Amino acid sequence: MKLGSRFGWLWAAYAVSAAGTWLAFDAFALIALLVLHAGSAQVALLASAGPAVGALLAVPLGPWMEFRRKRPVMIAADLVRCAALLAVPAAHFLGVLGFGQLLLVSMVVAAADLTFTAASGAHLKSLVPRAGLLTATSRFESTTWTATVLGPPLGGAAVGLFGPVVTVAANALSFLLSALGIRAIDGAELAPERPPRDTTRPRTADLLDGWRHLLT
Structure with a gap:
């Protein structure tokens, strides 16, 4: 089933x-070990910090995202990832890279x-007709699992050839390319319908709605 060029750019x-x-999946741990000579406790903290942040944000993110245009959010997320990751090789080459920066990034x-x-x-x-949602979702899932399976071993080879810092820089470049791909999607994105009250600014109650629902 043809899903159109707009879906193609998003995909x-x-x-x-x-x-x-997934190419740079182990790069941070290797930088901590090989470049910063971190101990096992620090490497464990580095490995758990990202998933912990994800667990805290996963539920509140839904209500926040619902009434916002998605493309600007995706582009902003890509640019944030690109800038944060590029700060690692920049700090390394300047000789100021520390474990705290690596953890924050x-x-x-x-x-x-x-x-x-x-x-x-x-x-x-908003990009795919209802009849094509199953096909579109399956392509996303296939992409995710392909990257999950092939990324780490290819990333290991890249780390062996170029080092973990260069691999992080390549990861940053991938997010820049992603932002350009989303920018290339033609057509205006319609703003989602908003409820009667103003939701232009995130409120604490909005961010806690998901967790409140689960706890209830």
């Missing part, structure tokens, strides 16, 4: 960002990863 952007993410990237994924999935509904 390409998602694919290149997923490939970059991992959390920022994890939050932006989750934001991009949530926005891209929600944006499918």
Whole structure:
């Protein structure tokens, strides 16, 4: 089933960002070990910080995302990831890279990863007719699992050839390409219908709606 060029750009952007993410999957841990000579406790903290941020944001993100245009959110998430990751090789080459920066970047990237994924999935509904949603979703899932399976071993080879810092820079480039792909989607994105009250600014109550629902 043909899903159109607009979906094609979104799919390409998602694919290149997923490939970059999984290509550099172990790069931060290797930088911590090989460059910063971090201990096992620090490496464990680095590995858990990103998933912890994701767990905290996953539920509140839905209500926040619902009434916002998705493309600007995705582009912003890509640019945030690109800038945060580029700060790592820049700091390394300047000789000022520390474990604190690496930990902060991992959390920022994890939050932006989750934001991009949530926005891209929600944006499918406006790009693809209802009859094509199953096909579109299956292509996204296939892309995710292909990147998950092939990314780490290819990333290991890249780290062996170029080093973990260069691999992080390549990951940053993938997010820049993703942002350009989303920017290339033609046609204006309609603003979602808003409820009667003003939701132009995020409110604490909005961000806690998901967690409140689960706890109830």
